[in-house]
Amino acid sequence: MMKIKYVFAALFFVSSALVFAQETETKKEPGHTNQSKFRQLYQEFATPNTYRSASGTPGPDYYQQQADYKMDITLDDRNARIYGEETITYYNNSPDDLEYLWVQLDQNVRAKDSKSPLRNGGGVPLAYRTGSFTGEYMTEPFDGGFNIEYVRDASGKPIPYTINQTMMRVNIAEPLKSGSSISFSIKWWYNIPDHTVNRARSGFEYFPKDGNRAYVIAQFFPRMAVYSDVEGWQNHQFWGSGEFALPFGNYDVNITVPADHVLDATGVLQNRKEVFSKEMMKRYEQAKKSYDKPVIIVTQEEAEAAEKGFSEKTKTWKFRAENVRDYGFATSRKFIWDMQAVKIGGKDVMAVSLYPKEGNPLWEEYSTKAVASTLKTYSSHTFDYPYHKAISVHAKNQGMEYPMICWNYGRPNEDGTYSDRVKYGMISVIIHEVGHNFFPMIVNSDERQWGWMDEGLDTFMQYLAEQEFGETFPEAISPDEKYPSRRGDPSKIVPYMAGDQSTISPIMSNPENVYQLGPNAYAKPATALNILRETVMGRELFDHAFKTYAQRWKFKHPTPEDFFRTMEDASAVDLDWFWRSWFYTTDYVDIGVKGVKKYYVSDKPTAEMREYMAANNITEDQLPPLVYLAEEDSEDFDPELKGKSPTEISQPLKAFMMDNMTEQERAQVQEPKYFYQVTFDKPGGIPMPLIVEYTYADGTTEQVTYPPEIWRKNDDEVSRVISSQKELVGIVVDPKAETADIDTTNNSWPKKDQPSEFDQFKENIKGK
Structure with missing residues (x-):
């Protein structure tokens, strides 16, 4: 066990030093306030009191006329x-x-x-009805x-x-x-x-x-x-x-x-x-x-x-x-x-x-x-x-x-x-x-x-009721089709969220002051709640929390904060990032695949590692046995690495397995032959669960959903290392269009030459 602790301690030392070096460089930049989408909503919310509690329930002194x-x-x-x-x-x-x-x-x-x-301005329009x-x-x-x-x-x-x-x-x-x-x-x-x-x-x-x-x-x-x-x-x-x-x-x-x-x-x-x-x-x-x-x-x-x-x-x-x-x-x-x-x-x-x-x-x-x-x-x-x-x-x-x-x-x-x-x-x-x-x-x-609190919540429930109406009365809809709901599906809100920012208001706006009341108070909050139910929280957690809100506040006067707080209180899901992004801003969703790099296992220090060692006066004999990933076609890459398992190449890894694992444990180890660094970027402002479908050379697929917190430390891009026994041949972000992504042209690797959903929408309405 001493060797395991030694290896892990050394790795922690090296990685911590690298992070410290990066942070030292950024100290030259001016300071800033907390801009993280994941900061809590304390500044936006009123202080809880005896009328309305921090949990979202009516307080002990709640009253109504x-x-x-x-x-x-x-x-x-x-x-x-x-x-x-x-x-x-x-x-x-x-x-x-x-x-x-x-x-x-x-x-x-x-x-x-x-x-x-007299309250609205405006000039002569193109035409009048x-x-x-x-x-x-x-x-x-x-x-x-x-x-x-x-x-x-x-x-x-x-x-x-x-x-x-x-x-x-x-x-x-x-x-x-x-x-x-x-x-x-x-x-x-x-x-x-x-x-x-x-x-x-x-x-x-x-x-x-x-x-x-x-x-x-x-x-x-x-x-x-x-x-x-x-x-x-x-x-x-x-x-x-x-x-x-x-x-x-x-x-x-x-x-x-x-x-x-x-x-x-x-x-x-x-x-x-x-x-x-x-x-x-x-x-x-x-x-x-x-x-x-x-x-x-x-x-x-x-x-x-x-x-x-x-x-x-x-x-x-x-x-x-x-x-x-x-x-x-x-x-x-x-x-x-x-x-x-x-x-x-x-x-x-x-x-x-x-x-x-x-x-x-x-x-x-x-x-x-x-x-x-x-x-x-x-x-x-x-x-x-x-x-x-x-x-x-x-x-x-x-x-x-x-x-x-x-x-x-x-x-x-x-x-x-x-x-x-x-x-x-x-x-x-x-x-x-x-x-x-x-x-x-x-x-x-x-x-x-708050127009959205009745219209948005009702439009969300309308979507559920429409789908159930189609199931209850199948004779009312066309065969083999679901009820054609006009609002609720994530794709339906894309044209609005991708539109001209000068004519879009946050959901948290007075209904008299918005430019497009239908999308703002009806469609966008309904879509947000549908995404929250299907993609972020899951139906079980969402349905319990939503019912809790309805039952807490029936025959009473709730505020938006009472709703937001109850949804978190009854589910144990931190949703401040979600409310801030969807309700307090006009940000949109756009997540894509920025790049994919292929790596192979090596027991020789990479050029980046050698540079770090030289800068910090570290010799190789001062380091514990380490395993490296060499990028394909880089100066660190040896063509003989291709196709070999990690233990065939990396002596430190092989020694570690032999010395610290039982024969039964070694027999159960899956040795990946392929390593990839996939970098995802987020041109849009809204962080969302990163839903990724990986396709392999044998035709199999795997879907992984990374929680939205993956964006908490970098709002622009994030990388993941993928290890596999099979060659990776394709990646698709949000394969089922669950997140209202406004630009799907960057959702695939290799990149597909296809118009985005919004571009298709614009093409479809030409001349209409």
Whole structure:
């Protein structure tokens, strides 16, 4: 054993001396701060406190406010106008006394004097779509926005208020003490916009053939803003892109509409027998027991008959919703209505669809199936869906979400035919919008500040749900194909990440300030999480951590740091390098093979070793027996070395084996005949696992995944020594395109003359 220790000690001495010599030379360079991608995120993260812990859990003093609403809403169908009265009871659970309250007036983004249309610069484009040109220059601005008739306290006395664009400050008489509550009332009305114009998030679509409107109504009432430990009042203006930050609460809502309308909304319908016909009640009872297919509650024939009338009578639908953060409803005499029961965690949930005849036959075939499938997939990866129903409503060019209800696009041609693009687009948007029930309707992130926390996480889950939908309903997709997801696969994000850096923002940006919201808030975070699950962490670790995050923060207000910390806390995987690279920068992935050198074993010092010995006055007899690798075709290389085993050439190695190994151990030793130094470089800024496929002369392959930490000491390039009994003939980095590498021309050795994936993309879109 003494010889083993002697050899290892000598080798350590030599290698340490070489490193010291290199470090001594670099001391002439100026100093620098820690620029390693692998440094911890302490500078970026807020200091943990009693509200939010370092592990990513809510702290012992975590709190959140509550806002309860009682509303009476009337829809004036002839004039497309909404009237409303609400009483808000606001509970101050924070440790702070509040001098005033902030209420959101999102409809004011459509007021005539709104600043939203003035916030963007720009000149004359190459061309306008006709609709855009007309809307921009040839029409009067829509007369939208809330008309506030009064704000009153519980005794009916007026409360002064100040409106600043889409925010209203309610100037309460006395500070609202910590632990107390206040009730106040607001009365308002507004003109409902045509949501097909400028893609309003809610409103109506007018059908000129029958003179009817279909309404999808949200952001229709003054809503309390969030007050939290993170930034106090979240009263950032609603400009149009950044969505909504809202507290949870309970809702009692009465909605009065024409008597011939069909309506559904957030919450449990309280007076079903009053608003349903006997036949509808019978069908509803059947739907509650139908787990394999939807039951039609209102048929197409009945909807078409209703289209021909216009009732002057009204009907009031009464709903109760508990622990929701928002409210929405849809109503029309045009709606067909179907429902199906879904078993989620031992209880029944109703999957529901509302659609006019213009949506058929596509909607009757696939909408409720997509709702049911989504609830199952999301529940399995997060928590059991807690509400009693999930509704998909057909609306032209829409894709918006609210608790228990959402609007979705996907319209066949007038003759009922439709393309695969329309079909998959409809199924995907339904999955996405129904999935928003989980993020952010329950895991209630701040959409106004961090758009990716709802859109990115939901798009990632959408990808999983789409693939499972294809497995559950194989008849819905083309034979022998997987579901054609538009986002999620690493290759799909390459064109964006390889694009012009002047029009790319980090994911950790406010949604109002990014150049390309779709790639930034939806596609890139979804792709990052997919890579994290499949390539960096592995499914088992990722799925456990992701579910832990969802369960820790359901019905609470998480921040990005709560997500990042939980993913590490529940997996024991240090991911600071990943969050920094993917979320805080606009770096991209580009890893390649820089070069390959072939070596043979020798027992003679190499030229580099002789130079080192001379510089340090070391003679050969002062060194222990050492083994050297001589580069092929270098001055150290002896052609007779080729093809011989290490012990045939290196006497020190042979003596070491003979003296320190048993006969059985020597018999088990694999003696490599080939040695290679492979150097990998990283032109891109993002460190990733180095996934390498080695191909040998006998046709066999071997895949090795080096952890991302291989880049921790050299962010530019790294070398590995490969020993083998077989000749190495080929190397491919990222052979299955798992890392969103933007340039694959440098991924192979010998280098292949092929365009990169991004070059192919650019070629494919020429002329389109």
